[in-house]
Amino acid sequence: MMLRVLLRKEILLEMRSREILVSMITFGAAVVLLYAFSFRPSPEILRQFAPGLLWTVVLFVSVLALHRSHSLEKEFDAFSLTLSAPVDRSTLFLSKWFGNFLMLLISQVILLPLFFLFLQLPFPSMPGAFIGLLILVDLGISSAGSLLSGAVMRARVNEFLLPLLLFPMVTPLMISAVKSTAAVMESQPFSQWKLWLQLIVSFIIVFGLVGYLIYDHVCEE
Amino acid sequence: MMESFYSKAGNRIMAIAISVLWLVVLYLVLAVTRIDPDQQMAQKIFYYHVPSAWTAGIAFLAVAVSGGFYLFTQNEKWDHLGLASAELGTLFCALVLITGPIWAKPIWGEPWSWEPRLTTVLIMFLIYIGYFLLRQFGEIGERTRRVSAVIGIAAFVNVPIIYVSVKFWSAEAQLHPQPGMSQQPADVYWTFILSLITFTLLFVHLLRNRLHLLKLQSQMSRMRDDI
Amino acid sequence: MTYKYFAYFLSAFLVIFAVLFGWIYSIYRREKELLDEYRRLSSED
Numbered sequence: 001m002m003l004r005v006l007l008r009k010e011i012l013l014e015m016r017s018r019e020i021l022v023s024m025i026t027f028g029a030a031v032v033l034l035y036a037f038s039f040r041p042s043p044e045i046l047r048q049f050a051p052g053l054l055w056t057v058v059l060f061v062s063v064l065a066l067h068r069s070h071s072l073e074k075e076f077d078a079f080s081l082t083l084s085a086p087v088d089r090s091t092l093f094l095s096k097w098f099g100n101f102l103m104l105l106i107s108q109v110i111l112l113p114l115f116f117l118f119l120q121l122p123f124p125s126m127p128g129a130f131i132g133l134l135i136l137v138d139l140g141i142s143s144a145g146s147l148l149s150g151a152v153m154r155a156r157v158n159e160f161l162l163p164l165l166l167f168p169m170v171t172p173l174m175i176s177a178v179k180s181t182a183a184v185m186e187s188q189p190f191s192q193w194k195l196w197l198q199l200i201v202s203f204i205i206v207f208g209l210v211g212y213l214i215y216d217h218v219c220e221e
Numbered sequence: 222m223m224e225s226f227y228s229k230a231g232n233r234i235m236a237i238a239i240s241v242l243w244l245v246v247l248y249l250v251l252a253v254t255r256i257d258p259d260q261q262m263a264q265k266i267f268y269y270h271v272p273s274a275w276t277a278g279i280a281f282l283a284v285a286v287s288g289g290f291y292l293f294t295q296n297e298k299w300d301h302l303g304l305a306s307a308e309l310g311t312l313f314c315a316l317v318l319i320t321g322p323i324w325a326k327p328i329w330g331e332p333w334s335w336e337p338r339l340t341t342v343l344i345m346f347l348i349y350i351g352y353f354l355l356r357q358f359g360e361i362g363e364r365t366r367r368v369s370a371v372i373g374i375a376a377f378v379n380v381p382i383i384y385v386s387v388k389f390w391s392a393e394a395q396l397h398p399q400p401g402m403s404q405q406p407a408d409v410y411w412t413f414i415l416s417l418i419t420f421t422l423l424f425v426h427l428l429r430n431r432l433h434l435l436k437l438q439s440q441m442s443r444m445r446d447d448i
Numbered sequence: 449m450t451y452k453y454f455a456y457f458l459s460a461f462l463v464i465f466a467v468l469f470g471w472i473y474s475i476y477r478r479e480k481e482l483l484d485e486y487r488r489l490s491s492e493d
Contacts, residue, residue: 147375151368155359165351165372168344169379172386179390199386206378214374217292217367223486225479247461263453266460273464312471316464323460327453423468430475437482444489 002091003098010069010099020068024107028061029114036118043120050121051181055174057115058108059141063163065103066145069096070153093146093215097208100142108134124185133184136200137177143207144169150218173203223440226433235426242419249412266324268413272420273316274342279424280310281345285377288370297439300366303373304356305431309424311349317342337388344383348376 014020035053039046046053112134116123124130148165152158176199183193227233250268257264283306291299321339322332333339352372359365405413 144375147371151371152355152359154364154368155355157354157358161351161355161358164354165348168347168351169375171344172379172382175386175390195389196386199382203382206382207375210375210378214292214371218371220364220367223483225483226475261452261454262457265457269460269464312467316467319463319467320460323456323463327456427468427471427475430472434475434479434482437479437486441482441486444486448489 002087003094006095007098020065024061024064025110028057028111031057032115032118051178055177062104062141065100066149067162069100070149089216090212093211096146097143100146101138104138125187126184129184133180140173140204147211176200226430239423246416246419254408254412260328263324263327266320268416270320272417273313276420276424277310277313280306281377284373288373291370301432301435305428309427314342314346335391340387341384
């Protein structure tokens with residue numbers, strides 16, 4: 001119940017200004033364009049690298065959303081106001097998590113077609129599996145990311161601390177995402193990439209749980 | 222009352238004992254243990270490489286555990302333990318990352334390979350660099366201490382996931398030697414165990430040394446405030 | 449010591465030794481600085 005109110009707050013805030021989404025999409029498109037220029041002469045090689053490139057774009061873009069989700073709260077000290085509301089801190093974490101997840105997902109609705117269009121790649125032949133993967137990995141990035149962006153919020157140089165902590169922390173997720181996406185793009189049977197899916201799910205569970213249990217200590221003044 | 226760490230007799234004795242053990246291990250490694258026919262002297266790096274990794278492991282476990290205690294008790298003591306362990310863990314991590322490639326250069330022919338354990342150690346090393354930057358750039362006080370406890374816990378629960386993912390990611394790079402220690406001949410086995418003990422004692426000693434310094438630092442800052 | 453790869457072992461050993469000693473020394477220096485300051489402050493009182 002409380003979660004719905006908080007989530008609505010996150011979404012309303014974004015609908016008003018749209019600054020996160022616009023910057024995410026512009027930045028993502030710029031990165032995709034850079035990739036397209038760098039790999040222009042060899043489309044075959046590009047096909048092999050596609051999963052890795054895709055997830056680096058997603059990760060770069062996610063930093064913008066994750067960073068904004070907490071730095072926005074810092075302006076006008078909104079976070080202390082939110083904290084003074086009778087809300088369970090764990091619920092606050094869930095609202096950040098799902099809010100960031102939604103931002104990622106919405107930005108990808110636009111970025112993914114651009115990615116496949118500009119890099120001249122065929123869309124994966126198993127769209128259902130591909131989109132399922134996308135959703136899971138987005139959940140993973142936003143779980144670890146919400147916790148970490150909350151953690152660095154008050155630090156002086158939080159803009160660069162967040163990626164510094166986030167990138168090594170999500171390496172297992174990125175590895176699993178790249179491997180399973182590659183398998184899906186090559187239409188391999190499920191048994192071939194089951195392990196990677198399990199790793200992604202365990203990452204989500206671990207960071208979701210850790211965030212749910214200790215976000216309380218992160219946000220307290 | 223403030224005094225130096227080595228003004229206590231117990232700490233001096235410990236330092237001497239560890240130095241002696243260190244020399245004994247060096248003697249055993251150089252003169253007693255057998256020479257591997259292929260790797261020759263390079264193999265002996267193992268007597269230092271593996272204990273370093275082991276020590277880094279305990280240190281990171283200590284960071285996570287003391288982080289948990291800090292969150293529950295808010296006692297500064299636990300934060301000091303967490304910070305000191307994190308620093309030492311990163312130090313020993315660096316030793317693993319340096320000795321690994323030195324060994325790998327003659328044996329694998331190339332200094333770096335994306336071998337699961339080496340990669341896991343590298344990732345942990347990077348995470349802890351972030352941890353120190355956070356402590357450096359966070360405001361001084363309660364909040365930063367709490368947040369670093371959180372990062373310490375998150376980093377540690379991530380280790381198994383990192384390890385498994387890296388392991389299956391570079392399945393072709395499973396070159397890391399995995400000798401079952403219990404099947405090793407006695408000279409190798411006991412030298413290794415002694416080195417492990419030496420490193421563990423060294424870790425505890427350095428940890429206490431660092432904790433002492435942290436205590437002095439917080440006493441000192443309180444004293445500066447008073448004046 | 450005419451064994452193969454002795455230089456590798458030696459460099460690994462020296463690096464470990466140097467790093468650990470550098471660490472101990474840096475702690476010692478920081479401790480000394482603090483204690484000096486402490487003595488100065490307490491003699492002023």
